[in-house]
Amino acid sequence: MSYSRFAIYYVPPAGPLADLGASWLGWDVVRGCEATQLNIAGLCDITMTPRKYGFHGTLKPPFRLRSDRTIAELKQFTLNLAERVEPAVCKGLYLTTMGRFLALAPQGETSALQRVAAACVRDLDMFRAPADAAELARRRKARLSDRQEELLVQWGYPFVMEEFKFHLTLSGPLPAADIAKWSDTIQRLLPDLNEPFIVDQIALCGQREDGRFELLHRYTLAG
Template structure:
């Protein structure tokens, strides 16, 4: 199968959180297949935006491959990167409202998570093709700050480095009045969240021809 874009994600290891995320979104990023969602009104529509990416936390945002480079090149570089990176942890995860969507976000000191994400962005940047004018214009429609504009210019994405905020998206944009109800629904469906939250691996993922992402390879952090 060919892939239009690649990304470095955190994908939970096999367990209750990974199974919950796949079922909630209706897409199993690990197996690369659809999953039956809970029988809840409007859930299919509410999760449509994050479904294509699967349940994950972004470390290096999706990118087109630079000319002359291959998947094997990216895979080898990701393996080398992981071998030199130490794992990171924080107190845990919690359900959070980010703007108008819901996500799991980290609690406590996130310096270690930022360190891993920054290394993924920086060390794999040579594999990223420069964004086109249409993509840049779309990003700029979000009313970027001067710092975010500088990051977009340098790294092709405005929410990296010091603007990075780790999150695992659970819904698309919600009507403001619907947010409390969806928080309540999620709280009844989520598994117990393990404490501390540990990132000890990264995942190279690819965007398939159907627009959905699937896991291609996991790399354990052994630095």
């Protein structure tokens, strides 16, 4: 299998949340195949944007592999990273809006999640091919702050390090009038989230020729 980009994600372990994420988006990132999407009018349309990524939380955003690096090296370095990074724990997850899209976000103190994501961005950056002019121009359409511009130039993405906000995306941009309706819909389907949210593993995922991401390997955080 050939992959155009790679990313480090948090992919929920097998269970009710992972099952709902796959059936909500219509793509199972773990199995690398389409999932039977819930029969809800309009759901296919509002999940079109996040569907190709699968249900996940980004830790290191998608990147192209440098020409002088191999997938085998990336896998080994990701294993080495996981062995020295401690798991992250926060109070739980809750449904929220980020801009005009729906997502699950962590409750309470998130510094441990920031630590894990920063390690992934920093320690694996040797594998990232520099962003080209077209990619930089596309990112700059978001009206970046001065600090976000610095991060874009340094790390290839503006919303990393202190600008990072962990979330698991549930929709594309929604019309303001529809946000409450879709919030109510997903809220009724969510499993119990009132328990500690633990990130004790990271997932190396690859983007296939069809544009969809799939899980390549999970790594347990053992620091």
